[in-house]
Amino acid sequence: MTTTQAQASAALPAEPGAPGGAPVEREFTVQARSQRQQIIRRFTRGPVGMSGLVVFLVMLAFGFLGPLVYRTDYATQDSGAQSVAPGVQGYPLGSDAIGRDLLAGLMTGVQRSLFIVLLFVVIALPLGLLVGALAGYFGRWVDSVLMRFVDLVLTVPLLVVLIVVASNFPGSRTPLGVGVILGLFGWLDLARIVRSQFLSLREKEYVEAAHALGASNSRIIFKHLIPNALGSLIVWTTLAAATAIILEASLTYLGFGVNDPNATSLGRLVSDGVQATSTRPWLFYFPGITLVIIVLAINLIGDGIRDAFDPSNRRVRS
Amino acid sequence: MFFFTVRRIIASVFVLIASSFLVFALCAASFDPLSRYYTQNPRPPEAFFENLRQELGLDDNFFIRYWNWLTGALTGDFGQTVNGTPVAEQLPGRLMVTGRMIVLAILIAVLLAVIVGVVGAVRQYKPSDYATTFLVYLLIALPTFWFAAILKEFVAGGVNDLFGRQVLYTIGEETPGIALYATDSEIFIDRLGHLVLPTISLALLSFAAWSRFQRSAMLDVLGSDYMRLARAKGLTYRRTVVKHGLRNALIPLTTVVALGIGTLFGGAIITEQVFVWHGMGEYLIVNGIGNNDINVVLGWLLISAVFVVVFNLIADVLYAVLDPRIRLA
Numbered sequence: 001m002t003t004t005q006a007q008a009s010a011a012l013p014a015e016p017g018a019p020g021g022a023p024v025e026r027e028f029t030v031q032a033r034s035q036r037q038q039i040i041r042r043f044t045r046g047p048v049g050m051s052g053l054v055v056f057l058v059m060l061a062f063g064f065l066g067p068l069v070y071r072t073d074y075a076t077q078d079s080g081a082q083s084v085a086p087g088v089q090g091y092p093l094g095s096d097a098i099g100r101d102l103l104a105g106l107m108t109g110v111q112r113s114l115f116i117v118l119l120f121v122v123i124a125l126p127l128g129l130l131v132g133a134l135a136g137y138f139g140r141w142v143d144s145v146l147m148r149f150v151d152l153v154l155t156v157p158l159l160v161v162l163i164v165v166a167s168n169f170p171g172s173r174t175p176l177g178v179g180v181i182l183g184l185f186g187w188l189d190l191a192r193i194v195r196s197q198f199l200s201l202r203e204k205e206y207v208e209a210a211h212a213l214g215a216s217n218s219r220i221i222f223k224h225l226i227p228n229a230l231g232s233l234i235v236w237t238t239l240a241a242a243t244a245i246i247l248e249a250s251l252t253y254l255g256f257g258v259n260d261p262n263a264t265s266l267g268r269l270v271s272d273g274v275q276a277t278s279t280r281p282w283l284f285y286f287p288g289i290t291l292v293i294i295v296l297a298i299n300l301i302g303d304g305i306r307d308a309f310d311p312s313n314r315r316v317r318s
Numbered sequence: 319m320f321f322f323t324v325r326r327i328i329a330s331v332f333v334l335i336a337s338s339f340l341v342f343a344l345c346a347a348s349f350d351p352l353s354r355y356y357t358q359n360p361r362p363p364e365a366f367f368e369n370l371r372q373e374l375g376l377d378d379n380f381f382i383r384y385w386n387w388l389t390g391a392l393t394g395d396f397g398q399t400v401n402g403t404p405v406a407e408q409l410p411g412r413l414m415v416t417g418r419m420i421v422l423a424i425l426i427a428v429l430l431a432v433i434v435g436v437v438g439a440v441r442q443y444k445p446s447d448y449a450t451t452f453l454v455y456l457l458i459a460l461p462t463f464w465f466a467a468i469l470k471e472f473v474a475g476g477v478n479d480l481f482g483r484q485v486l487y488t489i490g491e492e493t494p495g496i497a498l499y500a501t502d503s504e505i506f507i508d509r510l511g512h513l514v515l516p517t518i519s520l521a522l523l524s525f526a527a528w529s530r531f532q533r534s535a536m537l538d539v540l541g542s543d544y545m546r547l548a549r550a551k552g553l554t555y556r557r558t559v560v561k562h563g564l565r566n567a568l569i570p571l572t573t574v575v576a577l578g579i580g581t582l583f584g585g586a587i588i589t590e591q592v593f594v595w596h597g598m599g600e601y602l603i604v605n606g607i608g609n610n611d612i613n614v615v616l617g618w619l620l621i622s623a624v625f626v627v628v629f630n631l632i633a634d635v636l637y638a639v640l641d642p643r644i645r646l647a
Contacts, residue, residue: 148336155337155623157581159588160602164615167607168348242459249461250588254603267461274467274592288464295459 042308049304056297059290063110074104074264086282094282096272102282106290109266112258113245113294116179116265120244121237123183128190129233133221135191136198147195150188159250161185166256173260178251182244190236197229231309238302242295249291266291323635330627334620337627338391341619342384349610387613391620397613399605405617408601413621415491416590416597418513420582423520428575430525435532435571436564439540450529457526466519466592474515487512489594516593520586524578531574536567569640576633580626598622 033041043049070092078099086094086102093102135146153161166172166181201207202225210220226233249267251257253274258265269287276283352370355362378386390397396405434454438447457465470488477486487493492509500508539545540563548558587599594600598618606614 151333152337152340155333155626156341156619157587157622157626160619160622163603163607164344164348246459246461250463253461253463253588254591270461270464274463277467277471284467288461291461291464292456292459296455299455299459 039308043304046304046307048300049308052297052300052302052304055293056301059110059294059297060114063107063114066107067104070103070107072101072104074100074108075262076100083280085280093286094280096280096283102269102286105264105269106266106286108264109269109287110290110294112175112264113248113266113291116175116182116248117241117244119176119179120182120186121241123180124187124190124240125233125237127183128187128236129194129226131187132191132194133198133225136195137202137217137221137225139199143195146191150191153185154188158185158188159247162247162251163254163256166251173256173258174263175258175265178248178257178265182247186240186244186247190233190240193232193236194229197232198225201225201228231305235302235306235309238298238305242298242302245291245295245298266294319638322638323631326631326634330631334623334627335388337623338388338616338620339384341623342387342616343380345612345615345619346380346383349607349612349615387616391616396617396620399614400609400611405613408605409617409621412596412598412601415595416586416599418491418509419516419520419589419595419597420579420586422513423517423524424575424579424582426517426521427525427528428571430521431528431532431571432564432568434525434529436536436559436567438529438533439536439567440559442537454526454529457522458530460523462519462523462588463592465523466515466589469515469519470592473518485511486514488515491593491595491597512593516589516595519592520582520589524582528571528574528578532567532571535570536563539563539567569637572640573633573637576629576636580622580629 078095080099081089081091081095082099083097084091084095086092088094091101091103093106095101096105131146131150135143162181162185165185166178169177169181172178172181207220207224210224215223245266248257248265249270252259252265252267253271258268266287269283270291273280273284273287352367355367355370387397394406396409398404399408434450438450441447474486474488478484491512492505493512496505496508540559545558545562548562549555553561586597587603589595590597590599591603598621601614602618605611606618
């Protein structure tokens, strides 16, 4: 999905000089908008991206502001209220087998899962960007070496790489450990995307012009090429963030994710709940639905951004 | 074309060898086949460990170990498990078990993806398009094991209640021991009952992304000039869509599907785990990683890498065959 980003946005520099100076008499003209303003405008007017954003913000508020309102700690265990149904004994969403409050658990889980995503993006984005940029910009042997390496690692399913690595580090069964492992191996497809973007971008006239002006390689990469590849970077980030949440849940389900006795995450709650589908359905449905809503929201945001950067595939053609 | 294929096959062999080396390095650093003896109480004498290391060749140089494994694998000998049985004996049977599920799931997924994608594109922004789009987004957002649990709960429960007996099974790939007493047709029915749910789960989850892809490919084609020309010539709308549109819109999907088949093994791991299938995924997780067994993990990864590389090759060749505009240099 992430590779379908088209080149339309790349044809123009991201930020042509913003209109400035004195107010212009506008009778027959329209107000000038920079590329960035246009993109933001397209995004905020697209129903898909905006509904995703609103839902995502609501989930953020639930995870981070919720605990300020609902002051129950998830770690508190109550042996007198084990596996109570929702609404009973003051547990709005029920409790689990050792008497922990599920609502508080969901709030903590959302926090932890977003922490994992943040960690994943912070590690994977620079890595993939760097490798892809070097390979795409310098070409020749740098390209061959880096991309053959990426090809090699991609011959093994990502989930299996993660499992083998995680089985090496029994101490990594926490949100921190899972986030780091996901980040260290999640950049491979980004490197491919950035490389293919750079391969076409580096042939553009403005790069040649920058060369002629004596700009250094690093200046061209950071000031000219990366801003122009920004669209696909942002789209990748959102879609990969959604994938990371699901990957974390899958790893945890298989026993190689957030499985520390005291650790928690949304994936942990979901995979614990799967054992109790019919006996304690609230433990199964609430975490699962929360996770699906978050992933859905992030995916919708990603699609909205993709459409905003590349309006060509939304144009109605007869 | 012929030379391109030959060159790609030769390159694939090198990729496989390099990949197996990488995986061997990863596994050799990760797993110690002796680890289960370390925690034994009373701890076996040091001489026992020395002996075992000698026997398994763990004292040898890393490259010698890799060479031994590689030459063995090339002659079809994947080494022995920690329990002393040959790995090569297990692989074909388990491949068949996983293959049953994957082949059927792919067939269903491709068929559904083409139908849903094309209908969505032809009837763009109609209620049916919005409905399928929402459904597809939902499927993309679902974790495999959670979806499978829902299937077990509702579909299996509902269908079995409907028939008043167990038709769909939620555990295993066949009733244990049925091969010993049942006739061929009974075994077939039994396996079919076990097959339905995992296949549906795998098929729906892979279909979701593919149908989005098919939809956008079809939209691209529908907007192209030759479609308008075909209409202008007087062909019926249905004929232009099916003969001129669909044929071209299928090209991108073939490559995506071919690439997807190779990696489906990754998705199948979770599906197998949920439905307790004794296939490749279980072999990797339980017998391989669970037992710290290098040879099992290596055997699994080699098989899966072969699939990935072969289907990458097929994707490249198919792309060129289907679209004559692509030139293979």
